[in-house]
Amino acid sequence: MINDLAQEAQGPRMGDTERSGGERSEAPRSGGFPILERVTPASAREVPDPEVVARAKRRQFTAEYKLRVLREADACKGAGEIGALLRREGLYSSHLALWRRQREEAAQAQLKARKRGPKAKVKDPKVKQLEREKARLERRLKRAELIIEIQKKAAALMGIPLKSLDSDEND
Numbered sequence: 001m002i003n004d005l006a007q008e009a010q011g012p013r014m015g016d017t018e019r020s021g022g023e024r025s026e027a028p029r030s031g032g033f034p035i036l037e038r039v040t041p042a043s044a045r046e047v048p049d050p051e052v053v054a055r056a057k058r059r060q061f062t063a064e065y066k067l068r069v070l071r072e073a074d075a076c077k078g079a080g081e082i083g084a085l086l087r088r089e090g091l092y093s094s095h096l097a098l099w100r101r102q103r104e105e106a107a108q109a110q111l112k113a114r115k116r117g118p119k120a121k122v123k124d125p126k127v128k129q130l131e132r133e134k135a136r137l138e139r140r141l142k143r144a145e146l147i148i149e150i151q152k153k154a155a156a157l158m159g160i161p162l163k164s165l166d167s168d169e170n171d
Contacts, residue, residue: 066099 069089073096076082086093155162 061095067103070096070099070103 069085069091072085073082076085082093082096085091086096152162
């Protein structure tokens, strides 16, 4: 076991196979020996939270935050100042590129000519569907009323008595 520990501390040798996923291939970044742990008083030790988040949550940045970071980045003049800003905020340079493009697009959209007059009202698709259904039912009602009128005239010409509507409503 001591030999294994000594070999692990020396690192991989030429011809060694790769380590499996469960084994550590390098020493912890704390600078200490990989096997030995620093001894700390019991009061200084913190128990890590055993709950593991199933999936990392994407960060969402507000428009105010983006504009503030862009103003700070635009104010950076010296070498390495933007890198320091990005490290401090935990951002990538691609964030700045994307946010600058979004800022330009928003500025161009504000400068475009807009139509004058009142804005068109956007209707809910459900409302449109109900209006179409209402128009269809109104057409069917007119057709049914026309057929009833024709039947009344035909009955009057043939001399067939019809019940009055009052008697139908009481039934």
